[in-house]
Amino acid sequence: MCLGIPGKVIEIFDENGLKMGKIDYSGSINKACLEYVPEIEIGQYTVVHAGFGISILDEEEAKKSLKIWEEFADSAAQEGVDILGNPLDEDQ
Amino acid sequence: MTNINPETLSCPLPIMDHDTIQLSHGAGGRLSADLIDKIFLPRFGNETLDKLEDQATLELPGKKLAFSTDSFVVDPIFFPGGNIGELAINGTVNDVCMCGANPLYISASFILEEGLPMEDLHRIVLSMEEAAKNAGIRIVTGDTKVVNKGNCDKIFINTTGLGIVPDGVNISASNLQIGDKIILSGTIADHGMAVMTSREGLSFQTQVKSDTVALNSLVEEMLNVTKGIQAMRDPTRGGVAATLNEFARSSKIGIQIDGDQIPVKPEVHGACEVLGIDPLYVANEGKLIAVVPDNRAEEILSVMHQHPHGKDAAIIGVVVEDHPEIVTIKTGLGVNRILDMPVGEQLPRIC
Amino acid sequence: MKYLDEFRDPVLAKKIVAEINATVTRPWVIMEICGGQTHSIIRNGIDQVLAKEIELVHGPGCPVCVTPLEIIDKAIEIASRPDVIFTSFGDMLRVPGSKKDLFMVKSEGGDVRTVYSPLEAVEIARNNPDKEVVFFAVGFETTAPGNSMAIYTAAKERLTNFSELVSHVLVPPAMEALLSSPDNRVQGYLAAGHVCTVMGLEEYIPIAQKYHVPIVATGFEPIDILEGILLVVKQLEEGRCDVENQYLRSVKLKGNIPAQNIIQKVYKVTNRKWRGIGEIPRSGLSIREEYIDFDAEKKFSVGDINTMESDLCISGEILQGLKKPHECPAFGKECTPTHPLGATMVSAEGACAAYYKYQRLR
Numbered sequence: 131m132c133l134g135i136p137g138k139v140i141e142i143f144d145e146n147g148l149k150m151g152k153i154d155y156s157g158s159i160n161k162a163c164l165e166y167v168p169e170i171e172i173g174q175y176t177v178v179h180a181g182f183g184i185s186i187l188d189e190e191e192a193k194k195s196l197k198i199w200e201e202f203a204d205s206a207a208q209e210g211v212d213i214l215g216n217p218l219d220e221d222q
Numbered sequence: 223m224t225n226i227n228p229e230t231l232s233c234p235l236p237i238m239d240h241d242t243i244q245l246s247h248g249a250g251g252r253l254s255a256d257l258i259d260k261i262f263l264p265r266f267g268n269e270t271l272d273k274l275e276d277q278a279t280l281e282l283p284g285k286k287l288a289f290s291t292d293s294f295v296v297d298p299i300f301f302p303g304g305n306i307g308e309l310a311i312n313g314t315v316n317d318v319c320m321c322g323a324n325p326l327y328i329s330a331s332f333i334l335e336e337g338l339p340m341e342d343l344h345r346i347v348l349s350m351e352e353a354a355k356n357a358g359i360r361i362v363t364g365d366t367k368v369v370n371k372g373n374c375d376k377i378f379i380n381t382t383g384l385g386i387v388p389d390g391v392n393i394s395a396s397n398l399q400i401g402d403k404i405i406l407s408g409t410i411a412d413h414g415m416a417v418m419t420s421r422e423g424l425s426f427q428t429q430v431k432s433d434t435v436a437l438n439s440l441v442e443e444m445l446n447v448t449k450g451i452q453a454m455r456d457p458t459r460g461g462v463a464a465t466l467n468e469f470a471r472s473s474k475i476g477i478q479i480d481g482d483q484i485p486v487k488p489e490v491h492g493a494c495e496v497l498g499i500d501p502l503y504v505a506n507e508g509k510l511i512a513v514v515p516d517n518r519a520e521e522i523l524s525v526m527h528q529h530p531h532g533k534d535a536a537i538i539g540v541v542v543e544d545h546p547e548i549v550t551i552k553t554g555l556g557v558n559r560i561l562d563m564p565v566g567e568q569l570p571r572i573c
Numbered sequence: 574m575k576y577l578d579e580f581r582d583p584v585l586a587k588k589i590v591a592e593i594n595a596t597v598t599r600p601w602v603i604m605e606i607c608g609g610q611t612h613s614i615i616r617n618g619i620d621q622v623l624a625k626e627i628e629l630v631h632g633p634g635c636p637v638c639v640t641p642l643e644i645i646d647k648a649i650e651i652a653s654r655p656d657v658i659f660t661s662f663g664d665m666l667r668v669p670g671s672k673k674d675l676f677m678v679k680s681e682g683g684d685v686r687t688v689y690s691p692l693e694a695v696e697i698a699r700n701n702p703d704k705e706v707v708f709f710a711v712g713f714e715t716t717a718p719g720n721s722m723a724i725y726t727a728a729k730e731r732l733t734n735f736s737e738l739v740s741h742v743l744v745p746p747a748m749e750a751l752l753s754s755p756d757n758r759v760q761g762y763l764a765a766g767h768v769c770t771v772m773g774l775e776e777y778i779p780i781a782q783k784y785h786v787p788i789v790a791t792g793f794e795p796i797d798i799l800e801g802i803l804l805v806v807k808q809l810e811e812g813r814c815d816v817e818n819q820y821l822r823s824v825k826l827k828g829n830i831p832a833q834n835i836i837q838k839v840y841k842v843t844n845r846k847w848r849g850i851g852e853i854p855r856s857g858l859s860i861r862e863e864y865i866d867f868d869a870e871k872k873f874s875v876g877d878i879n880t881m882e883s884d885l886c887i888s889g890e891i892l893q894g895l896k897k898p899h900e901c902p903a904f905g906k907e908c909t910p911t912h913p914l915g916a917t918m919v920s921a922e923g924a925c926a927a928y929y930k931y932q933r934l935r
Contacts, residue, residue, distance in 0.1 A: 132573055132609055132715035132767040133498045134793070134823075136576035146726065148692075152427065155496050156575070157489025158419065159427040163692060166718050166832040175576055177770060177823050178496070180572045180662065180712075181690020182719040184829055185770045187576050191821040195800070199585045202592075242680050252911045495577070497689065554583040554795065555590075557618025562930050565910040569663025570689050572716060573608060573635055 134179040136187055139164070139172050153178055246566025250459025250505075253566055274472070275395060276317040276455060279387055286387040288323030290314055293380040299342070302416045303431030307346035309507060310379040311353035311361075312436045316456040319438040320510065322393045322445055323385035325357065331365040333378040346377065357436035359383070390449045397452040398473035402541040403519035405512045407440065407526060408433070408534040409485045410462055414504035414568070415493045429489045435508035440531045444512065447522045453513040460564050461503040465511050466539075466549045467563045477549040479539035479561060497570035502551075502561060504568060513541065576822065580794030587622075589799040593806055594624040601809050602628045602758045603802060604751070604894050606744060607765035608635030608923065609793050615927045617795045619802075627806065630758070630894030631924035633747055633847065634765055636711045636740075637664045638892065638923045641846040643880040644740040645670035648709055651738060651873050652678045652685050658701060660694040661709035663687045668919045671880050691723035698727065698735035707869045710737040713744055715767040717858060718832035721839035724860065724867045736869040741858035742845055744768050745776045750853045751893055752784040759894055761805040763791040763798070766820035771836075773828025777816045785814045792820035839864055849889035849915070888915030891924050898928040905929060 137153035142164065144150065149164045153176065160178075167176055167183040176183035246253040263272065270278045277290035294310040311328065318325040330350065334343065354361050412433040419426035437456065444451060453473070457465040462484070470477045486494075486501050494501045508531060514522050519537055526532030550558040605611055611631040614620050620629050633639050649670045652659035659675070666675045666687065679685040684704075688694050691708055698706035710720040720737065727735040744765060751757060764777060769790040777788045787808035791801030801819040808815060818824050836858070845857025860868040870876050886903055890896040898904050898917070908914035910926050917923035 132607065132713060132765065133571065134715065134767040134770070135495045137492075137496070138575075147729070148722075148726065155489075155492030157429050157487070158415075158493035158496065159429060160419075160493075160496060160689075161427070163690070163719070163722065165722065165835075166829055168831060175574075177767065179715050179767060180719045181692055182722070184715065184718065184767065184832060185823040185825075188822045189574050192574055192576060192579070195819075195821060196579055196585070196796075199588055199796070202588060240677070242677070244676055244680050246676070256911075553616065553618045554581060555586055555618050555622050556583070557621045559616065559618055560930065566667070569666060569687055571664040572662045572712065573637060573664060 132179055134177040134184065136175045137162070137178050138175050139170055142172060151183065153183075244566070249564070249567045250464050251564035251566050254459075255563070273394065273396070275321065277321050277323070279321055279323075288318050288321050288325075288385045288387050289382070290317035291380065291382040292317055293378060295375065295378050296417060297375060298417070298420055299346070299376050301420045301432055303412070304434040305346055305349055306377060306379060307350040308353040309434050310381045311350050311357060311359070312434050312507060313458070314381040314383040315357045315359055315436040315438055316510070318383040318385040319441045320393070320454045320456055321387060322391035322441065322449070322451065322454070323387045324442070325359050325383050325385035325438050327362045327384045328354065328359050329363045329382045330361050331380040332367070333374050334366065334368045335374045335376050336368055336371040338376050343377070353436065357438055388445065388449070391445060393451055393454050395453050395455065395469050395472035398469055398475050398513050398541045399452065399515070400475065400541055400543050401516045402452055402513045403516055403537050404466070404477065404479065404539040404541070405514060405519065405523060405526070406462065406484065406536055406538045407437070407510045407512075407532045408508075409487045409490065410457070410506055410509065411486060411490050411494060411501035411504035413507040414461070415490050415499075415501075418497065418499075418568075418570075419493050426493065430487075430493055433506060433508035435531055437508065437510050437531055440510070440526065440529045443525050443529055444522050447525050448515075448518045450518065451512055451514050451522075454510055456506065456510050458505050458507060461501070461505060462511065463502040463549070463561050464564055466561065469513060470549050471547050474546050476542040476545040476547070477539055478542050478558065479549065479551040481551045481553060483536050483538045485534045485536055498572070499568050499570065503564040577794065580792070580796040582796065586795045586799055589796065589803055590622050593627070593799065593803045596803065596806050596810060597624050597626045598810060600626045600628065601760050601806060602630060602894075603761045603763065603805050604630045604632045604759040605763040605791070605798070606632040606634040606748060607763070607768070608638065609767075610634070610763060610765070610791065610798055611924055611927050613793050613795065613798055619795060619798055623802070627802065631891070631927075632751070632894060633850065633892040634713070634744070635923055636713055636716070636742060637668055637919065638888070638917050639742055639847040639849065640665070640668065640711050640740045641848045642671060643846075643878055644738070645674075646880050647870065647875040647878050648738055649673060649675060649678055650875050650878060651707055651869060652683045653681070654705075654873070656705050658684045658686060658697055658704050658706045659709070660686050660688045660697060660706060662711070665709055665711060669913060691719045692726070695723050695727050695732065695735060698732050699730070702734060704734060705872075706735050708735070708737045710739045710741060713742060713765070713768050714772045715765075715770070717741055717836045717840065718771060718829070721836045724839045724864050725835055727867060728864060733866065736867045736872050737860065738869040739840070739859055740845075741840065742847065743842070743856050743858065745780060746853050746856035747847065747850070749780055749784075750850065750856070752780070752786065754893065756893070756895055759786065761787045761809055762789070763801045763805065764788050766790055766792040766797070766824060769818075769820065769824045769828065771829050771832050774816050774818060774824065774826050781814050781816050787814050787817070789817045790820050790824045792823065847892075849892045849917075886915040888917040888925070891917050898925040901925070
């Protein structure tokens with residue numbers, strides 16, 4: 131379960147004694163409680179669930195996990211095949 | 223650790239039918255259809271009403287009239303991009319013109335709650351004046367009732383529109399033919415998300431604006447290309463998904479949509495993601511879906527692109543022989559899945 | 574990097590599918606615990622592109638689905654009172670109790686409001702001091718930090734008109750209950766990425782070892798889910814049973830410590846009934862003694878409402894992955910999203926609703 135959506139912190143403020151932030155989701159801005167990501171800074175992304183930031187997204191890790199597949203695909207594509215060794219066709 | 227015996231598992235009894243009206247009965251989904259099919263049509267039904275188009279088309283000597291009525295209730299009454307007044311004009315203009323008619327006259331009935339600020343009413347009336355002017359329609363009759371505080375929510379507006387259908391135009395949800403193309407006039411879910419994100423309790427600092435606009439000038443341009451447009455509707459409550467399902471059912475034919483072709487503004491998409499809402503089920507107030515013959519589709523599309531209300535128009539799908547009365551949508555992985563009627567109100571969810 | 578579209582790239586997704594299908598040599602049964610993943614799998618058609626050897630079964634990962642009937646009845650009882658503003662996530666409003674749902678309470682004049690964040694319920698309590706404001710605190714570990722923060726904040730501000738009806742459930746005990754069942758078919762788990770974001774991975778290690786199942790913490794986008802499946806399949810094929818982390822960008826080994834601290838301050842572990850499964854020891858959270866004034870069950874004396882569930886549908890077997898929704902005789906006939914027989918059809922995330930919505934083509 132647990133709909134959690136990444137959003138970018140664009141402002142940090144205090145409300146009723148809680149660390150809050152304005153979070154930008156591709157242009158829609160909503161507030162979220164940032165008490166659970168105390169070290170987050172403006173410009174970083176957090177996963178927001180039910181109005182609470184629950185993690186600071188790790189850009190390095192995100193890039194790494196995508197890069198593995200991109201490289202895999204690229205090196206196969208250079209040989210004119212997909213990663214199974216089948217000739218490339220419609221996908222490309 | 224507990225041993226689980228599936229034989230002892232149980233689950234709740236159904237609530238088979240509702241004894242009272244629920245909000246979902248007005249949400250444009252399955253329950254709305256139920257209400258119409260079970261309560262209204264059996265008593266009121268006649269050959270015009272039974273077609274369940276957004277407007278009635280009536281043959282009078284020498285003229286074919288399009289006639290449509292709609293009531294407007296929206297919370298909040300002022301929302302980003304518009305207010306209940308222009309919605310009431312544009313919504314009925316659109317219902318009239320979706321059969322190809324040229325809307326001419328409109329009525330305006332107000333139910334006002336005691337205590338409504340005069341300034342609010344004035345603002346609403348000013349924007350109705352402007353909307354009517356933009357649509358080229360005249361407000362020719364009206365009515366006002368005031369109810370006790372608490373007996374309505376600030377202001378309800380009913381409008382009824384009248385227009386003339388040009389000769390040779392025959393647009394109906396039951397006209398779809400295999401091979402026809404489905405055109406969507408622009409980005410979806412703007413209106414519904416503008417209203418939802420401006421509601422109290424959701425704490426959005428919203429960037430999403432309603433798309434409320436009258437579409438009759440766009441329809442006129444499209445009809446100038448060909449009078450052979452098969453079907454046309456504005457996907458309001460229930461969104462694009464509801465309208466496509468209505469088409470498929472009325473024509474007893476299948477529809478295949480390509481999900482990648484459906485334009486959604488990034489900020490609308492963002493708000494939908496946060497609230498767990500599928501934009502295909504969200505209301506629009508300035509968009510139309512037209513089903514057109516394959517060989518005229520590109521031409522109609524390019525005319526729409528020239529018009530301010532159709533600049534993002536796209537061909538989003540095709541009418542197919544397979545799976546009659548079912549709409550499918552192609553996912554990013556190239557798989558077709560069903561795009562069903564919405565059930566009831568769209569609610570923000572956590573899971 | 575916006576962390577969304579990048580993980581929905583169809584070309585990358587197809588590459589991973591190819592890799593999974595090249596890795597698998599034998600039939601495997603993999604359960605995705607989380608209903609959010611079920612939704613993503615069916616919405617994107619992931620189950621339809623995998624090799625036939627891989628069977629995905631949908632787990633009990635939807636708090637709406639597993640909230641027991643008697644809690645819904647308690648909610649309805651409380652929400653029907655004239656002095657109460659009852660607040661809830663939108664998901665819970667359509668779940669049928671034994672006689673009605675919260676929507677119907679609303680139509681009968683009850684003040685039932687949808688909130689997006691539990692802090693909004695606290696805000697409503699602040700603004701309505703003459704009303705009792707009750708928040709329906711359902712959810713898994715992911716939602717517990719927010720729900721516990723609501724009580725923690727209300728207590729700090731001495732908002733005596735705020736309380737919670739708590740029906741929190743914990744994922745690992747349910748995973749273990751499923752594995753220890755004599756009918757278990759599950760050979761590997763995709764663990765719920767956001768639950769793991771909050772709680773970390775350590776509690777899964779003994780489960781993986783004891784039952785010899787690979788467990789991979791997995792995200793929610795198509796690339797995540799496919800990669801999670803690939804990691805599980807690789808382990809199964811190699812005979813390993815490790816706890817791995819696919820959702821590295823969000824999940825850390827120890828989880829979110831500040832969140833765990835507030836949860837522990839406000840809630841304590843308790844036995845809980847799961848709708849369709851029954852009571853599982855130490856599988857839920859309830860309010861600690863120190864915060865008992867914020868317990869709506871005590872405040873409104875609804876503790877003794879006990880409702881037996883009837884035995885008309887097979888949602889229990891579906892929640893355990895023993896059956897697929899379309900194997901139920903009532904599926905799509907007596908039981909539809911408009912007239913749900915069971916909880917798995919009610920929640921948009923429930924396996925039956927997801928099947929009904931996306932898969933009737935088959």
